[in-house]
Amino acid sequence: MQWTAMTRIAVVTLTAAIAAPGGAKAEQLKIAMIEALSGPAAQTGIAFTEGMRYGVDRLNAAGGFNGQPVKLLEYDNQGGPTGAAEKLKAAIAEGARIVSSASSSAVAAQLSEDIRKHNLRNVGKEVIYFNVGSEAYELTAEKCHFWFFRMGTNPYVRIKALVRAMKDNNVLGEKIYSINQNYSYGQDHEKAQAQFVKEAGATVVESVLHDVNKIQDFSPYVAKIKASGAQTVITGNWANDIILLIKAVGDAGLKVRIGNTSLDTPGTLGNAGALALGSYLVKIYNLEAGGAPGKAFIEDFKTKIGHYPYSEEPTSVFATALLGEALKLVNFKGGDIDAKAVALALEKAKWESPVGPWSVRADDHQVILPITISEVSRAATYKVDTTDMGFKLVRVVPADAAAVAPSPACKMQRPG
């Protein structure tokens, strides 16, 4: 037993020696990206991570932070919340003060709760959760807390902008059909669609929820849409559920306009083909938007990363730019980083994106951002999926017009 006790003492001493702060050494800001980098969800996870990499490179080109470059640590969540929880522990042990993830809301909920508890248990060593794309509404509603920042949209923001733009362009019609996937994301969409269609003075004639990415033939649903007499179909569907829905609508020869959130996922237009023409898309960014600064951004992104930013990639780029503005408001004089001061600075920061200002609302830490509305068209400048179609910018909805009031369910406890 003596030997083991000795080893223990040796290990403890060694660890203490390594961990001991070597005088007033500046703490390097480390951002941990915990994403799906392997397995079936990797396609999205890698895209989000590329956007993050580009964003952090820009922070470093502008001089880094605290006298050192900002470091991006990348962790593979091994496909789910359990792996993400483990990698969070590793990231915190590695010294990450900002943790980020983007795609899965299941992972986001796990990380958000884990970080809330970590911060309760480790006062003075807090960590910020800087989410750049998970849409589950409850993250800024029932589950909101001071350390969580949603630097992307949620279904309410998107549908509000979409319905408003469609109405202003006179393509909304009187009768709307609402079809969504039957899980929390689709249910949020259904509620948001009901609310904003009503505010626009139109009617949701029928609302339906269906299985997630299991349906091979949407024609029974198309028959219901036809019978309802709707002129517009609004849906939050993604992947196969939007491709097959568009195809079924087109095959039935039904003349309805579709408004959706995920038409720009690679492969969607390629699969849906010409039947998608005329559909509306609501997204944080459109490649045609933003005039000269917008053009400069997408060309720079292309030279660094290898393709124009697509899908949710601009989200992490713009979010890190806003973080850069927040970091300018704090100065730790080359000492330790105080996550609380960074969080408070994020509430005050403002950044001018190519399409308008970005800022964080202090009440629920939802980012307030401009939204772009596009139409699938052959006249678009940038074609996708080797088709002759692309996303033609219809309009930019300014940040204040797209903002949705904070949820009354969010009761944020601010640190004293």
Place this chain on the structure above:
Amino acid sequence: MRIGLGRVRSWLGLAGVLLTLLPFALSPGATGAATSMLIAALFALSFNLMIGQGGMLSFGHAAYFAVGAFATVHAMMAVERGSLWLPTPLLPLAGALAGLVVGAVAGYFATLRSGVYFAMVTLAIAELFHTLAPNIVGLFGGESGLSAMRQPWLGLTFGSAREVYGLVLGWAVLAGLALYLYTQTPFGRLTLALRDNERRVAFLGFNPHRSKVLIFTISAMFAGLAGGLLAVANESANYVLFGLGYSANVVLHTFIGGSTVFLGPALGAALLTLFGYVTSDLTRLWLLYQGLLFVVVMMFMPLGVGGFALEKAKTARSADVSRSAVVYGLRVPALGLVAAGTVFVCETLGVLLSRDYLAQTERLGKMLPISVFGRGWMPNAPITWLAPLALFALGLLLLRLADRRATADSMAESDR
């Protein structure tokens, strides 16, 4: 020569001491990984009661694991609200109870069939949960799942990774011991008989269906306990736990570890969990390597790592030791060389074909060296492809030599 019980006991005692002292030598992140290894090990042991001892291949064992996790989180939430009195260390019992109840019901139906049909029924039951769970928000928390917080008990806060590890270790050892003692009971013997010849068991006057339901229930109870431990460790549960991935992993763990040895599955689960934790941040190709590992183990050690080791330990004689030392002195580095060659090629190709690298090449107009094993390799230099080929060839050569040596040894043995 049989290995004496005394020696097994002293080895197990040593393992126990090491496991107890482990967290004092590890970082919190690594302690978290060790906790996951213990949980996976217990889950694999519970699964092996079905496949290894009962001869029933369940393809949906994650269902009972997940049910246990949810029950434990519900109990934890109730404790947090103050509506239930249950000390934190006893929370996993809620998972065991839920696993038992659900396992009894599911087991009744599943065990009406055997073989492939049994596997299909268990798969269907797990998929049923996986499909239903995200829609029942009250019970399973929707996409973002449920979360709760461990409450302090008897001066222990259960806030640190070390305390959680201790709790999980205690339960895993107790449950492992219980499962081992089960195999020593008359019913444990009957379980083996059912695997070997079900009809004969019926002729002996036992009711096979009733016995199989009981085995299924006990196995599900321990799976539920493992799920409960996961819920305690992560303070959350999410419907993704019902997914096919978790059910498939436990099969993989069990067969790699060896289902014929009692502790084999635990060994396989611990090794593969560690493998995933370590390699997933080193390379995006870790799932490929895990698959290759599985194929190699199944080809050359059909009884799994545990079975292989036990076989060797049983047949080893003191006179053989020096001889097999030579053979393994050749085999181990040979396998290392083959593995290094494979990893070399996979990693080089992985970088060469990645979007980042292609973009970089296009931007700079030339290829940059790819870093593998701490050194840069030019993709167009012959050495980059000849080096791994040489490693691979050398490894195979050494393996041939080792095989020849082993054959010569056994010939000499039979001559005597």
